[in-house]
Each structure stands twice: as structure tokens, then as C-alpha cells.
Amino acid sequence: MVGLSVGEKHFIQGGIAQDLRSDGRKRLTYRPIYVETGVIPQAHGSARIRLGATDVIASVKAELGKPSALQPDKGKIAIYVDCSPTAAPMFEGRGGEELSTELSVALQRCLLGGKSGSAGSGIDPSSLVIVEGKVCWDLYIDGLVISSDGNLLDALGAAIKAALSNTGIPKVNVASETSGDEQPEVNISDEEFLQFDTSGIPVIVTLTKVGRHYIVDATSEEESQISSAISISINRKGHICGLTKRGGAGLDPSIILDMISVAKHVSEQLINKLDSEIAAAEANEEES
């Protein structure tokens, strides 16, 4: 938590009311986004996103596993977030655990969709199956918060999107037909890689309500002022894929609906901005 004096609080709130925030942005403007891909060579895909002073890394690792008995035609995807003690002193020891769990759950909800896994999921889990009921890819998506200056969820969501478009999964050849309960033999190719279709992956937009106005991409100073915040994940089609209200005071239902429509508007710009940044980063990586 940021300790602010009454004067500073008024300054922030007043700025928001006049649509000129303390760092010169408007209410619905994001800070500049810097995307860097392929930052971790051991992972199958990785990306680093910087949003002002907020700095996060996401990595994707794929391992061969067995589908669960309940959903034999789907691979498994797990998302975990870790908050590095370098980001803030309060993350030391077990201090970051609560925030880590909260972010992990929110990301799972926003990116992986419902329990059945078919609708609202950015990644199609059935594309991860190699042999139904026997072999599938398990995706481990790890997020790491290196530096925190507010709006971690949006940054992590964007980093995961970038990391997934950077991910190449080795092509797998099933060696021979096997019968019964035996595990089939598989060959992992070193040369051929499959790319994910990341166009369906939603972006996360967190709207923070300060006074009577909403702002996007709040810094931690601004986050300390929130009366309430809503994180909404929206895909390119404009459909909501997940929504979490993040604590704070109650909201009138009509305000929530209004926030959803504002978030939709913001998300269009964010998706385009992010896509071009990711493409640029990919091109940059290939050059170097």
C-alpha cells in the first residue's frame, strides 16, 4: 500500500475528475506498452511486458501428459503467478502468496473460461490432444511480477497473450498403433513446431472507479484510492470471457453495465495496439 497524504489524495482525485491524471494521461489512456518476446530461451514461449514501471514476464512450457479421465479429449492448462520480492518488500516470504493466488485465479477465469472448457477459452484445450484419452500436451503458464506499479492483472494478461503467440510446440508423431491400456510411443520432433492461434485470446481491461469516474491502467498510487475495480476480459468479437469485481464498495448494477460497455470500447484499441506491438517484437527477435 502506498501511504498518501490528504493533499496528495485530493490532487489525484481532482486530476481524475478533470480528465488529466498526474502523469498527464487521460482517464482511458494506457501507459505506453513495451513488448519483448523470447526472453527465456529454455521455455517454449515467453514474453516480457512493461507498462510504465510495472514489469512482468510470462513463460509457457509444454510437457507431455495424460488427459484427465473426465475430459479425455482435452489437454490441461495451468496458470500460476509468482510475485518476486524485488517488486515490493511486502512480497517477501509468504507475503505475496495471497496476491499470487488472487492473480492466478483471476487469470484462469479470464483466459481459460468455464469448467467445460469449450466456450470462452482463449486457447482451445482440444487442440492440445495428441491421442485421445492417452497423450496430450500440458501447458504450464507462469507469470512473474518483477516490478509492480499497479495494474498487474492487465499486464500479466497481455504478457501471457504475447508469450503464447511466441510459443512453438514441437510436432509429435505417434510411433505405432497401440491397443488396450498401453501408452502409445511418441516421437517429439526437433524441427517442426506448431504455432498457436492466438487471435481468440482475450485481453484484460481493469477499470478502476475513483469518485464518479472510471480510469484504466491505474498506477499503484491511484489504486490506493479505489472505491472499487472491475477486471473484464474481452475477446476480439467483443464478447465477455470473464469478469471479476475486485473488492471494495458495492456498485449499482447499472454502473457495472456501463463499465462493461466502456471496457469493450477500450479493449478494441488495446487489442490492436497489443497485436502490433507483439508483431513488432517478433520481427525484432528474428532479426537479432
Add this chain to the structure above:
Amino acid sequence: MAAKPGSAPTTYSPSLTQKTRPPIFKGNDLDWVRPDGRGFHQCRPAFFRTGAVNSASGSAYAEFGNTKVIVSVFGPRESKKAMMYSDIGRLNCNVSYTTFATPVRGQGSDHKEFSSMLHKALEGAIMLETFPKTTVDVFALVLESGGSDLPVVISCASLALADAGIMMYDLVAAVSVSCLGKNLVIDPILEEESYQDGSLMLTCMPSRYEVTQLIFTGEWSTPDINEAMQLCLDACGKLGKVMRSCLKEATSASQE
């Protein structure tokens, strides 16, 4: 804690012979019947009782069909020594499951996030400034899980808080809606939850008409959101009345 020391045999619970049960509805079917025969927009009958645990400052028991939960509230009591000074009170929530709550033993442990979700749903309704420097503990135990566990826990917890005399702006009522095929079903049971394409949970303070927590999973279009939210708000209003009458009964019984 097996009876024979040294041996921890692996066990399994016997399953039904038919491997896959027919799904409760088919893809585009609009006209199916819910497993318990309810209408799509009909909630299970709700039962609440306060004062379930005598050693707690306040407590409540809730039963919705097969979903049974107990919530105890302790405090306001001294915060842990390590906590910093705070001029508003703290709320500490914990949700746990019994080992026999779920159909297969010991599967109820993967609900770590429920504790923080309970916290978020309640904090907007409690007047934290009325108990500075102290902590109120809200502990929930799901005795039996029959679907819509978290909404039941949240409603029950707000009743337990009221029973403990913690100052609140209003009771908090919670309802969830599942999206199954093209239908929206309110207050889903466990079986329906396992087939759902998306879900929405809304907790609100009915008298103030304010939403304290809202969670969507799955893909939703705007008209669906409007419909689902309205469904939940109406149901929360009704649930709030049931909760209120439970509190009134409890006080009038104690006065006699």
C-alpha cells in the same frame, strides 16, 4: 491415519457400471428438465438458522437442497501481533470443506480461492471503521457440497455476521447462474455445474441495490449478461427477504 500402522493402502470408490451417463440436455435442446425437476428460473428452497455454534460470537447454518454449510464468526478480537496498526477493522475469511462433502472423498480441497472471494463479497458491506485495531474472523465449513457452494457460503456468512452483531450496511445475498447450452439456469446443482459453459455469480445488498461482488466465467454476450444479472438481482431480493425473516424469528424467539 490408517488403522494398521505402516500400511497406507490405495483405495478407490466404486463407480457405477454404466461408464458415461447421458448428459442432462442435448446441444440445442431448449426444453429439457432439470435433474431435480425445478424450473430454469426457480431457486432451491432456502433454509437458514442462526446461532448454530454456541462458542462463536455469531453463527449461521444454511441448507439449499443438498448444499449444507455452517459459518462461525469470532470477534472482533485482537489482531495478530505481527499485524500493523490499522484504524479500520480487519476481516479474515476462511472456507474449508469436510472430507465427505464431495461425492468422491477428499476432493473438496481445491477451493483455495473461495476464502478470498468470500472476503471480497463481504468487505463492501461491513462497517470496518466500527472496530479499529481488531479482527473479525469468518470461518465457513461446507458440510456437504451440492452445487452453488460459494453463493450459499456468502449468504450464510452475512447472516452469521449479523448474528454476531457486526455492523453492516445491509445483508449480503448471493446467487449464481449457469449457462447450459442456450438456457440460463439459476442456483445450479453439482451435476449442472459440471456441464456448464459459463457461470455468473452475483452478490448484492438487496435493500441498497448494490452489487458487492460479480464474477463471470465463460463467454457471454451483452444481452445474456443483462438477462443473467437481472435474474440474479431478483433472486437476491427474494433471498434477502428469507434471510431477514430468519433474523427476525431468532430475535423474537430470544425475547420470549
Add this chain to the structure above:
Amino acid sequence: MGLPNASGDLSTEVEVDAFRRLFPLRFYEKHLSESIRPDARPLGRARDTTIALGAVASANGSALAKIGSTTMLAAIKMEVMTPSTETPDEGCVAIDFHMPPICSPIVRPGRPAEAAPVVSKQLSDTILSSGMISLKELCLVSGKAAWMAYLDIYCLDADGALFDTALLSAVAAFSHLEIPVVSLNDDGKIVLLSEEQEGMSEREPVNKEKRKLTLCSIPFSLTCILHKNYILADPTAEEESIMETLVTIVLDSSSQLVSLYKPGGPVLAYTSAIQDCIAITRQRVKELQKILEEAISVMEVD
């Protein structure tokens, strides 16, 4: 003595309450000299006891037992295991006692109560040594499959006499237990038979008759406090915290002694005191037996 009634004198009421908090032992001793306890019980009387069977639908057997405000919920889940080679035709019973944070202000999440493992061990010792359950009855297919009965007891409200209530709920859960009908499939796995399949199935159920366990010599218990020359039956949490010498006696339905615990304490008991405790327990066992039988007959009527 005791709390002032409707006399309405507020000052004495406050004084009694303050006295109770400041000098708990003297407060109790004043009562004991008059042969009464602050909750108006005579020294040797236990609190009101109720049993409700079948409280948990997702378990094979369950019971809710209440002594005073101490409440325990016990549930049994039956799972299948492969018996060990030494005892190919015996099943297994695993007993676990939990004190979740809801039950008492002293239990916090992540920090389990000190009493829980102690009661847990006492319970499994008592139940397994009493001979109430014959493990042979839990056998399904000799050497291949046997039942593992997981008995989990949750304390919902802790107000003294935890072991007594836990044992009562455990015994009641066992008498409510109904073993599902199962059969052996081709892979050597045990599968459930649903009701409509039961008659027409080509596979014979392996346990057609053994749907209920025969419970011989059911154990019941009573905890007493020894303080000076007084014996207080069925203590509340407050009494347990003030007077620390406890004796727990477990007798079976034919009044044979199953076990006796006296875990230390400042009072060193004469054998005569122990015999007095046993005499009170004998009376209590008869009461408990009646309560359990009533609960079973109520359930059968339903």
C-alpha cells in the same frame, strides 16, 4: 445461589458475572458445596443428549450427535482396497477427528487444535479394540477386495466432553451405515450396482446380504472431572479449563470396561473415586443406549 433470576437487581448480576471471571475456581467451589453446578445440573448429571441419523446425504452412513452444545458430525465413506497379504479377508477402518476453525475461538486456520490428534488416537484405539466391528465383515472378495471405511468426525461446536460426543456420533454413524451393493467386473474392479440393475444384472452382487454391519458390544463413554472430593460428570468447556483432572471411562453395552483414561492432572484419585466414576458411567451408558435405540427407530419409521 446461582445467577439472580428475574429479581432485576442489575448490580448483583454484574457482580456475579465479574466474580465468575475473576475467581472462577472459588465461584465453582461455592456451587459445588451446595451440590449444584452453575448450569443448574446436579454434579452427576450429564447434559441433554440428542442423536440424528443420516445427516449427510453424500456419505454411506452419518450421524449428528449433540451433548449440551457440543456438536459432532460423523460420516462414513466406503471405499475399496486390496487387503494386505497377512489378513486377506479383513477390511479396514480409518478414523480421523477434525476440529475445523468454526468450532471454537481457540482454533485458527492453519493451526490445528492440540486436542484433535489426541482425541483422534483415543477414538481409533477405543473403536478398534472394543470389538464393535468385526473387520472380517468388511471383506468383499477374499484376498482381492475389501472395504476401507473412512470415518471422519467433525467437531462443529466445542463445549467440553469432546471425546464422549465424538464416540457417540461415531457409533451412531456405524449403526446408520448402509453398505452399497457392488459386484466384481471383468477387470477385477469393484463397481456399484444401481437399483434398477440389481434384479436383472447378469453379474451377481458380491455382498447381497451384508448390507449392515453387526455391531456387537457398542462402546459408550463418560468423562468426569475430579476436583477435591467432588465428581462432576460431563463437564463443559469452562469446567474443563478450571478443574483439570479428567477421567474418561468407556464401557460397552454389557458394562464391561473397554478403556479408562486419566491423563495426569493435579488430583490423584483413590480407587474408590474411580469406582464411583464407573458407577456413574454405568448409568450413563444405559441412557445413551436408549437414546441411540430411539434415534434408530425414529429413522426406521421415516
